[in-house]
Amino acid sequence: MRLTLLGTGCPQVDPARMGPAALVRGSGRQILFDCGSGVTQRLVQAGTNGAAIDALFLTHLHSDHVVDFHQLLVSSWHQGRSRPWKLFGPPGTIGFVERSAALWKPELDLRIAHEQRPNESGLEVTVTEFADGQCFRGGGITVTAVKVNHDPFPEAYGFVVEQDHLRLVLSGDTVVWPPLIAAARGADLLLHEVFIRRELRPDPDHRPQETIDRVASYHTLSAEVGRVAAEADVGLLVLTHFVPTRFDPDALVAEVRAHWGGPLVLGEDLMTFDLASRTLSFAGATVAFGA
Numbered sequence: 001m002r003l004t005l006l007g008t009g010c011p012q013v014d015p016a017r018m019g020p021a022a023l024v025r026g027s028g029r030q031i032l033f034d035c036g037s038g039v040t041q042r043l044v045q046a047g048t049n050g051a052a053i054d055a056l057f058l059t060h061l062h063s064d065h066v067v068d069f070h071q072l073l074v075s076s077w078h079q080g081r082s083r084p085w086k087l088f089g090p091p092g093t094i095g096f097v098e099r100s101a102a103l104w105k106p107e108l109d110l111r112i113a114h115e116q117r118p119n120e121s122g123l124e125v126t127v128t129e130f131a132d133g134q135c136f137r138g139g140g141i142t143v144t145a146v147k148v149n150h151d152p153f154p155e156a157y158g159f160v161v162e163q164d165h166l167r168l169v170l171s172g173d174t175v176v177w178p179p180l181i182a183a184a185r186g187a188d189l190l191l192h193e194v195f196i197r198r199e200l201r202p203d204p205d206h207r208p209q210e211t212i213d214r215v216a217s218y219h220t221l222s223a224e225v226g227r228v229a230a231e232a233d234v235g236l237l238v239l240t241h242f243v244p245t246r247f248d249p250d251a252l253v254a255e256v257r258a259h260w261g262g263p264l265v266l267g268e269d270l271m272t273f274d275l276a277s278r279t280l281s282f283a284g285a286t287v288a289f290g291a
Helices: 039-045 069-078 093-115 178-184 209-216 225-232 249-257
Strands: 002-007 021-026 029-033 055-057 085-089 125-129 135-138 141-147 157-163 166-170 189-195 237-243 264-266 272-274 279-282 285-288
Touching: 002 039, 002 189, 021 039, 021 166, 029 141, 039 069, 069 093, 085 093, 093 125, 141 178, 157 178, 166 178, 178 225, 189 225, 225 237, 225 249, 237 249, 249 264
Parallel strands: 029 055, 055 085, 085 125, 166 189, 189 237, 237 264
Antiparallel strands: 002 021, 002 272, 021 029, 135 141, 141 157, 157 166, 272 279, 279 285
């Protein structure tokens, strides 16, 4: 089972860090988690495309996690997708897809009528809304939804992905949350969001201290994420969804190291982790991260 980070950013615009998205490949299946800004470009850079995706899972419906949904749909059709999308999301996903379809219907109708492509199946979407603890199995991979706490956003989830004896956990957006820690206990890899509060300076005209405090209140802080990994006793901690996207990496490592002494990676777009061989591939380099 391989994990590729397609987007490690947040709503902040940064060409080095696209919006949240991750790709899991294993047993001949390709599963996409979230579809933030730039996901279609990153899929191609990762050696695949939207046409090849077997299923899409959404952690929650915040805009930075779903903003490229329609782009993903249309670009995959142009790439030759000839089967409907299987979309799994939290309560509210059906309404989100219906509103997106209604918004783009006039343009899409004109495109379909004029371009006369062989089929329209690649534009169809089958939506399944999941609940906490619900499992989905297919092609040797199991995905289990774990409800997390991103209050006041009502429905937010992480995921446990399993193939054979391998287990990967994606936190989604959340505060430190005991049910997620329990679900991640002993996992081979924990992909966890991080909010680096010390890097954000108040700006009365743009980002007052109250705003920083409110955004921090529904994320996991850099001073906390090491404790999460330690309590879960995971094999590897990989950080993603960096807020802000630019930061002092040495200071972040030191902060996490105060509570976590195991393998740690500050994620970058297009990093790939092979859980079976326990290797990290990025920019032509391959690193083994231990048994």
